[in-house]
Amino acid sequence: MNDSGILVVDKPQGWTSHQVVGRCRRLLGTRKVGHAGTLDPMATGVLVVGVNRATRLLGHLALTSKSYTATVRLGVATVTDDAEGEATSTAGAAGLGDDAIEAALAPLRGDIVQVPSTVSAIKIDGQRAYARARRGENVQLAGRPVTVSRFEVLGRRDATADGVAVVDLDVVVDCSSGTYIRALARDLGTALGVGGHLTALRRTKVGGFDLVGALTPVALTADPPRRPALIPLAEVARRSFACLELDADEARDVGHGRPLRRPVPAEVTALLHDDELLALYRPEGERAVPVAVLVG
Template sequence: MSESGILVVDKPSGWTSHQVVGRCRRLLGTRKVGHAGTLDPMATGVLVVGVGRATRLLGHLALTSKSYSATIRLGQSTLTDDAEGEITSAAGACALTDAAIEAAIEPLRGAIVQVPSTVSAIKINGERSYARARRGEDVVLAGRPVTVSRFDVLQRRDADADGTPVIDLDVVVDCSSGTYIRALARDLGAALGTGGHLTALRRTRVGSFGLDEALPPEGLTVDPPRRPELIGLDEVARQNFLYLELDADEARAVGYGRPLPRSLPGDPTALLYDGELLALYRPDGDRAVPVAVLVG
């Protein structure tokens, strides 16, 4: 059986997440590679890559909480809500106090309903939102519930951008899956009446995976290529999910994808036998049913 596991990559700026996957396929010598949680080309930082059977876990790992460091520029709005898009307004921001900025951030913390950026990969009637937006269509996306558990300003810098007075804020954000940091920048600028967009974004954590264990950007391009070490499935399960150890009879049933007559501590729950991750199961009444079986 081919090697399976998770590779944490520090994605370089300018690379798409798909390009990282393509490079990992060559480094690892397998086509069965995917990623959890796309990063925009401008962004850097933690990209979780699944290899082999671990690709079946990626949808669940993508739903975990995430942390970011970012720079928000107040005083200018862009089409994409980040520095990659053309400037659509430049109201400037020279007289804002720190207190006013903090007051505008406060409603963006906690459980909120966020409208995603229009230039995003969300599908509308089968077509990506960004394709419609770039054709000049009026794109309206529905708000969705997200949780922003931390949104703090670390530093403020007053600057000039092509004659427009701007304020650059270095911030840190901890949030739930599905949160758009670009949208936080947009909404903060809108609340302050100045406009806002991201000029830098770095993802520092996805679930239990952080930059300290990430393959550095040069690890993707080193010549000759070096095969990176994967994080094993059992360790991934213990770090990111509630889990149970099974007996031999239960492990046999899981191998056939059968329901189990027992309660689970979480949705999903990782099931292990003799130190090996067998599957993810979810509660279904008074029994447990499979959502991803990795053996059998």
């Protein structure tokens, strides 16, 4: 079957994003499946999966804003900035007050420069940072600009972990693409002088896609498997991009990848005709040119 569209998966904990893609290939009976925005195995939540022609949209969908809920543990730092790595410091968080936490959160909001975790998938001289770090190399990553539009504490729990007094914060984060929630946990702990790492992460939204109607872990692994319904390309476009409706002559030209002889409203604009997504175009002077053509 050659159906094209987007599938939103609620990724199970312990699965890699690649494993989810492999399962979706079997469920949908096609090899042409990819995902937008990797989630670590520890994380759960929204993974946007593109099928057939929708794979051409994934690079653009991955660049959109994202939302998360997470748990940050203060008092312990780890080599990976999350619960999967060995502890590098156990200063503890006894006596840590809410006012101090709020004061440390403030500089981590807004337009900031963030140094990604050393175990990120960023490439250094063609090799993933995490691969170099696991070989024991000294990995130095450059800071990069990101936007954290929301970083708030929803709840606090004081506890003891392996004899260390810790503070667990349940937080919510809205941020730009490329933001590492692990790095926010690390930097919050560093600012407070006690160390910090991530113990839980759930992605609740990627652009216009959230967990409502997402393919659940139970449905993902059902036996016998059931073919899930895809979000059609036209709906994906309306959720994700500025849209422009074309007449029949324009649609014919776009199907051949020709320039559109009028401006488009955004840097990436979806062009539609008769409820079909034809292409993504970008402005070029008083006309527009193709970014990705999905028909023809």
